[in-house]
Structure formats: structure tokens, C-alpha cells
Amino acid sequence: MKISVVKNILEANERIARENRVLFDEKGLTVMNLMSSPGAGKTTLLEKTIDALKDKLHLGVIEGDIQSSQDAERIANKGIPVVQINTGGACHLDGNMIRDTFGEFDFDNLDLLVVENVGNLVCPAEFKVGEDFKAMILSVTEGDDKPSKYPLMFHESSVLLVNKIDLLPYVDCSISKIKEEALKINPQLIIFEISCKTGEGLDNWFAWLEDFVQRRKASFSANA
Amino acid sequence: MHEMSIAQSLLDIIKEEMAKNDAKVLRSVRLQIGQLTAIVPESLSFCFEVMTAGTDLEGAKLIMEIIPLVGHCENCKKEFPIENYAFECPFCRSTDIRTISGEELSIVEMEVE
Numbered sequence: 569m570k571i572s573v574v575k576n577i578l579e580a581n582e583r584i585a586r587e588n589r590v591l592f593d594e595k596g597l598t599v600m601n602l603m604s605s606p607g608a609g610k611t612t613l614l615e616k617t618i619d620a621l622k623d624k625l626h627l628g629v630i631e632g633d634i635q636s637s638q639d640a641e642r643i644a645n646k647g648i649p650v651v652q653i654n655t656g657g658a659c660h661l662d663g664n665m666i667r668d669t670f671g672e673f674d675f676d677n678l679d680l681l682v683v684e685n686v687g688n689l690v691c692p693a694e695f696k697v698g699e700d701f702k703a704m705i706l707s708v709t710e711g712d713d714k715p716s717k718y719p720l721m722f723h724e725s726s727v728l729l730v731n732k733i734d735l736l737p738y739v740d741c742s743i744s745k746i747k748e749e750a751l752k753i754n755p756q757l758i759i760f761e762i763s764c765k766t767g768e769g770l771d772n773w774f775a776w777l778e779d780f781v782q783r784r785k786a787s788f789s790a791n792a
Numbered sequence: 793m794h795e796m797s798i799a800q801s802l803l804d805i806i807k808e809e810m811a812k813n814d815a816k817v818l819r820s821v822r823l824q825i826g827q828l829t830a831i832v833p834e835s836l837s838f839c840f841e842v843m844t845a846g847t848d849l850e851g852a853k854l855i856m857e858i859i860p861l862v863g864h865c866e867n868c869k870k871e872f873p874i875e876n877y878a879f880e881c882p883f884c885r886s887t888d889i890r891t892i893s894g895e896e897l898s899i900v901e902m903e904v905e
Binding site: 575581659660690695716718721723753 | 794796797798801802804805809813815823828829830831876877878879880887889897898899900901902903904905
């Protein structure tokens with residue numbers, strides 16, 4: 569007997585992500601899902617972003633790693649609320665893991681929650697967690713062929729931060745090729761060229777992010 | 793290697809549907825996998841095999857149909873295959889593209905007894 573099913577295989581996760589999103593919307597909270605391959609600079613970018621915005625916004629962080637709490641300790645040193653998720657082998661965070669952290673945060677006193685996903689350029693792109701937008705980092709040491717090799721990640725992201733541009737003289741990587749290839753896959757992609765080491769380009773990113781969070785808060789207050 | 797998670801979600805749906813239809817044996821499952829998804833069919837097959845080994849579902853066939861990426865241009869209203877993941881209309885060069893297929897990750901049919 570043949571039975572017709574027609575169901576999204578990830579429907580269970582997407583339902584939880586939608587429920588998370590409803591809660592974030594009620595609180596006027598911006599949620600950013602930050603993704604990249606291991607070592608591209610997610611935690612360092614977060615540290616810099618916290619330093620720049622912590623007097624203007626209330627921030628919280630969820631750290632996703634397969635193992636260890638080193639990243640959460642780095643964030644906790646900045647004096648902001650952080651929860652470490654150890655996936656114990658899983659290569660990505662999902663809606664359920666994010667929901668499990670809700671008891672640890674006071675959402676009424678948060679403006680921006682950053683979900684730092686497990687370092688991986690493939691799997692996290694497939695699993696929604698209830699975010700407003702996905703941001704990804706590509707460091708120039710990874711090479712300019714990555715957009716065409718990992719199209720889903722670039723397609724799903726709203727923001728691309730090209731990091732470690734201070735190393736450009738030492739690596740064979742063309743920023744214009746990265747931009748051209750990434751914009752082909754995602755014409756709406758917003759691109760920042762940054763160096764977390766020298767600070768170059770970071771002010772543009774801070775200003776963009778703060779503006780996004782403030783506009784979201786304002787639209788929430790207007791609707792409340 | 794998120795195919796393990798995908799296989800687990802797939803098994804959850806299969807078990808639910810089999811219970812609903814009072815089915816005892818699973819012959820095959822047909823999936824549609826969009827070209828844009830980051831799924832490796834061989835890897836999903838392997839995970840499915842491992843997870844069903846030694847269970848009632850052992851031996852069920854996983855049939856995967858890859859669905860090509862097709863876009864619809866919101867500007868000139870034409871449909872076209874999206875090649876090399878370039879989301880630009882080949883007719884009018886607009887980048888206002890709606891993806892009409894190629895993002896599927898769906899179970900579509902099961903053969904049971």
C-alpha cells in the first residue's frame with residue numbers, strides 16, 4: 569500500500585523555531601544567528617561587538633560548541649549573560665536547544681541575543697532557531713572559493729562579515745571575488761570587510777547592528 | 793554531518809505515519825531533496841540504514857529525488873533554471889527572484905504493508 573505523506577522533514581524543528589520567534593517578537597528582542605567555519609573569528613567578533621555596544625544595548629549570548637566552555641568564559645568575562653550549549657557531537661544548534669536556555673535569560677531586559685552557532689560552514693544553515701537574521705563570517709585565510717563551495721550558507725545569511733582583512737597581503741584571496749560570488753548567490757547580502765585584530769571596518773558593523781536592534785525595538789514599542 | 797539529525801526527524805515522521813495507517817512493514821520511502829539543501833544523499837542513506845538496522849524498519853528502501861533549483865523573476869515574470877547558484881534572471885538581469893523549487897527537504901510517499 570502506498571501512502572502519500574508530503575511533509576517537510578524538518579517541520580518539527582521549524583515549528584519550535586516559529587514558537588521561539590513568537591516569544592522573541594513579544595519581547596521586541598533581536599536574535600542573530602552567527603555562523604562560520606571553526607576559527608573564522610566568531611567569538612572574537614562577539615567580544616569586540618560587546619565592548620562597542622554594551623553601554624547602548626543589553627546583550628545576551630548563547631554559545632554553541634561541540635565541547636568545552638571556553639567561549640562562554642570569554643563572553644562571561646565581559647559581564648554579560650551567557651549560556652553555553654555543548655551539543656556533544658552534533659554539528660549545529662537547533663530550535664529545541666535554544667528553547668532549553670530560555671530559563672537562563674531575563675528577556676524583558678535584553679535587546680539583542682546572539683546565538684553563536686557551532687563552527688561549521690554546512691549544517692547550521694539548514695536549522696532555524698527562531699532568529700531575525702543569520703550573519704556569517706568568512707575569513708580571508710579560508711580562500712575566495714568558499715561562496716561557490718558552500719552556497720546554502722551564503723544564500724541563507726543576511727550579513728557577511730569578511731574577517732582578517734589585515735592578512736590580505738599574505739594570502740591569495742581576492743575580496744572582490746568573494747563579494748562577486750557571494751552576491752551572485754544572494755543579491756541582497758550585506759557585506760562588511762573587517763579585521764578584528766586591527767579594528768578596521770568594525771565601526772560600520774557596530775553602527776549597522778545597533779541601528780537594526782533599535783529599529784526593531786521601536787517597531788515593537790509602536791505595536792505594544 | 794547533519795544527515796544523522798535529518799534521518800532521526802525522518803524516522804519520527806515515518807513511525808508516526810505508520811502508526812496512523814496501522815502499517816507493520818515499511819517497504820520504501822520517497823523523498824524530495826532540493827538542490828540548494830546541503831544534504832549528501834549517500835550520507836543520508838547511510839544514516840538511515842544505520843538507524844533502522846535491527847529494527848522493524850530494517851531493509852526499507854530510501855528513494856531520493858533531487859529537485860533542481862528553479863526561479864521565478866518578479867520583474868519579468870519568467871521562470872528559469874538557476875544554474876551555478878546564480879540568483880539573477882537570465883532574461884532581464886533582475887535579482888528579485890523567488891525560488892519556486894530546489895529548497896525541498898520533504899518526505900512525499902511511503903510504501904507500507
